Amino acid sequence: MLQGVAARRSVLARAEGVKKPAYEFDTDNLVSDLKEKWDALEDKPTVITYGAGALVVLWVASGVVSVVNSIPLVPKAMELVGLVYSAWFVYRYLLFKSSREELLADIESLKEKISGDSGTY
Template sequence: MEGRMSTSKAKHTRSAPLLVKASSSDETSLDANELFTDLKEKWDAVENKPTVILYGGGAIVAVWLASTVVGAVNSVPLLPKIMELVGLGYTGWFVYRYLLFKSGRKELTTDIEAIKKKIAGTE
């Protein structure tokens, strides 16, 4: 009998953290509502909505197409392993070229900054 009582007490004390988790999910839903209102405000501020919709649709189609291509490549028996070896080789080259030595890290940093300036249009 005592074993059952201690088990029921343990179950009772375990349920308390679940109540805390439930209240944190309420906070998450409030954050989601704020997110939706922010997105709605930004969408209302967009002037050229058809272009944004076209680009979004194009991005979705591109992701779907890439997924299809990757699935097709993955179905070829030996090709995924070869691609994995190519990826590992490129990763090793990148680490050796840009991350291993201080001069390479500095070059990578300047290249990244130049790309940021091109994207931002401040160049």
């Protein structure tokens, strides 16, 4: 009897088209832009040295974090510090409208300092 019920059951499947993401990343444009900027650099050895130095610093920092992580009670204390800091950040910058506006203004100011442009993006 159960075999008959299972045999009669049908499955309805509906095919949908692939949804496009909200933002498409243009890799060709990125590569050409990076190539232009690399060709425009005058002091390429300095850039390579800074990049290699950053990788060494990242490697050393990873070692330090793993050593600190092996000390008893320190990982839990760091988690507590992170939780308290996150709660403070939400209270200070995200909870109230005026502080959110202040945070956005600070971010825009930082973007202008980094990019050197005074235009908006």
